[in-house]
Amino acid sequence: MTGLMRRWLAHAIFALAAFATPLLLSGNRYFAFIAGITFFSVLWATGMNLLYGYTGLMPLMFGGIAGISAYVTIGLSANGWSFWLAMLVGSVAASLVGIVLGLPALRLRGFYFTLCSLVIQTVITLAFVYFVNLTNGDVGISHIPLPELPGGRQLAGTAYELVLATIAVIGVVVLTVIVESSFGRRLTAIREDDGLAETLGINVTRQKLAAFFVASLFASVGGALYAPYxxxxxxxxxxxxLSLNIWVMVAFGGRGTIWGPVIGAVILAPVPFVLQDYYTIKDVVYGLLIIGVVVLLPGGIVGGVKRKGRADAPAAVAKQAAPVR
Amino acid sequence: MSDTTLIILLSTITTGLMLGLIFSLVAVGVTIIYGSIWMPNAANGQFFLLAALFAWSTSVSWGLQPALAALLVIGSSVPLSYALEILLVRRFYDVPNRNISYFVLTLGITQILSGIFSITYGVWSDQFQLPPLVPGVTMLGPFPIANNRLAAMLIAAVLLAILFALLRFHRYGRALRAVFQNRDAAALRGVNVRGIYRMSFVLGNAVIFAGGVLFACAYSFDLTIAWTMAITAFAIMIIGGPGSVLGALVIGIVFGLTQAVASIFASPTIAAFAYLGAMLIILLFRPSGLFAR
Structure with a gap:
């Protein structure tokens, strides 16, 4: 029992903080909005972590999948569908697209997969611009109505942020469950050496595509909720x-750990708002951050702390059964 | 053949060749860097734009002769490359799978430069235009072509020929190709691998800068060309075969002509879709490219 409690203690604290934040900030719409955006980032970073941290693939088309889901959801609800049904259909459809877009991962690894995903992302963005009658092109879609709740009320304000907090917490819990399951261990085996994983009897194709489906589900649920928010x-x-920013959160926090990307998202998502008065240098700051992470923090914050702890106490390392990368 | 169709034909061919030569130059720069140090330089488009903007500043704002400005800009790439090499690039020479680290690193540089450009050179739709390198117009039959563009084409072609000869016959080129093929064996034969790495980074960037300057001389441009150029150069490199200079040359010209034809009969977006599609197919089915060595 204590083992169970200790295992989920961090999650409980995170859930508590996640639900308390919108309630505490409910007096100030601006701060509450920043919290809402941070919840999206937590969800997206957690989803990308499954691919980048645990499967070893860096997908730069992550934002595109969120976009497909957002456009499908809005399109369906504009045609009279209920938002929640539209969101369900949009998310599942975008995740199925995510599986298709993940197919190159079966043949490509490392840089070549990342480049391929960048090409796919560019094609998706071009398609959003090109199919004007579906997406309204570069002008974009504004005045997106808020989701209706049963009973005729609209989901708005603090209630919306609480829904986002719930989604973020569910996302982290789902990732934890996956990582600790045999599915997660198979993905880690694929990350370390997919040839070896294959000879161990792991169906690499199926596992990779399943990872893409789950990660795309994170992206697309976020995308669908993002649009009306x-x-x-x-x-x-x-x-x-967007894909790059999520990547930075994952890498900055520490890929391949549950809490690294969450910490990364919580630290980095509010940055654009803090810099709002200096919005012109936002790109420069992000660029410096990317370079800083690559050069100085290859394991991210959490990875760095872990490594330091291990160096200090070698005896603790022996006890720890955690996989060493 | 009536005069109008002849004019359309000639203008398509010259535009295509002009674009193709510039694409080839930039792609050769990218492929030299990737072939030697395994660095996919995603910032090539921003370097290209940096050169073009710098050429604009020196010739329009400072009032330098365009030819002098061009030389100055290309020369300025050398200290820039050295600084980047010492600060960032050098750290990863011995890292396994460094291409993905480099890729992300150069995406970071891309962000920084694009941020700086949007602050300093301002609005995205502003068109920049340089004074002509050579004044006057030559008539190709019924088709008038600006001497300026002819000169830019000629310089690009000469530069490509020099590069090709350098890499094929010169000692440096042979050492570079030896490092491409097998770094350890090259080191055993007395090649200074790190020196070659540094040289190729400097040379590659200088070539990309030259492409940017020549483009600025021939066409007016805006800040959006950076991203287009980056994607195009990558597509050329992948399709031609990473590290293959001949591949970059041939595919670059093909892309230029395709672009010129596509912009007459369809939209540039269609051309972009075509490049990206071709790149995806090559990546999936022949990752070593069409001109693999």
Whole structure:
């Protein structure tokens, strides 16, 4: 029992903090909005972590999948569908697209997969711009209505942020369950050496595609909820910069750990708002951050702390059964 | 053949060749760097734009002769490359799978430069235009072509020929190709591998800069060309075969002509879709490219 409690203690604290934040900030819409955006980032970073941290693939089309889901959801609800049904259909459809877009991962690894995913992301963005009658092109779609709740009320304000907090917590819990399951261990085996994993009897194709489905589900649920929350989307909302920003959160926090990307998202998602008065240098700051992470923090914050702890106490390392990368 | 169709034909061919030569130059720069140090330089488009903007500043704002400005800009790439090499690139020479680290690193540089450009050179739709390198117009039959563009084409072609000869016959080129093929064996034969790495980084960037300057001389441009160029150069490198200079040359010209034809009969977006599609197919089915060595 204590083991169970200790295992989920961090999750409980995170859930508590996640639910308390919107309630505490409910007096100030601006801060509450920042919290809402941070929840999206936590969800997306957690989803990308499954691919980048645990399967060893860096997908730069992550934002595009979120975008597909957002456009499908909005399109369906504009045609009279209930938002929640539209979101379900949109998310599942975008995740199935995610499986298709993940197919190159079966043949390509490392840089070549990443380049391929960047090409796919560019094609998706171009398609959003090109199919004007579906997406309204570069102008984007504004005045997106808020989701209806049963009983005729609209989901808005603090209630919306609480829904986002719930989704973020569910995302982290789902990732934890996956990582600790045999599915997660198979993915880690594939990350370390997919040839070896194959000879151990792991069906690499199926595992990789399943990982893409789950990670795309994270992306697309976030995308569907993002559109009405912000009220405006355009092809630029889901371009390669979104994918890169999520990647930075994962890498900065520490890929391949449950809490690293969450910490990364919580630290980095509010940065654009803090820099709002200096929005012109936002790109420069992000670029410096990317370079800093690559050069100085290859394991991320959590990875760095872990490594330091191990160096200090070698005896503790022997006890720890955690996989060493 | 009537005059109008002849004019359309000639203008398509010259535009295609012009674009193709510039694409080839940039792609050769990218492929030299990737072939030697395994660095996919995603910032090539921003370097290209940096050169073009710098050429604009020196010739329009400072009032330098365009030819002098061009030389100055290309020369300025050398200290820039050295600084980047010492600060960032050098750290990863011995890292396994460094291509993905480099890729992300150069995406970071891309972000920084694009941020700086949007602050300093301002609005995205502004068109920049340089004074002509050579004034006057030559008539090709009924088709008038600016001497300026002819000069830019000629310089690009000469530069490509020099590069090709350098890499094929010169000692440096042979050492570079030896490092491409087998770094350890090259080191055993007395090649200074790190020196070759540094040289190729400097040379590759200088070539990309030259491409940017020549483009600025021939066409007016805006800040969006950076991203287009980056994607195009990558597509050319992948299709031609990473590290293959001949591949970059041939595919670059093919891309230029395709672009010129596509912009007459369809939209540039269609051309972009075509490049990206071709790149995806090559990546999936022949990752070593069409001109693999």
């Amino acid at each position: 912000v009220g405006f989307i355009s092809p630029r909302s889901f371009d390669v910069l």
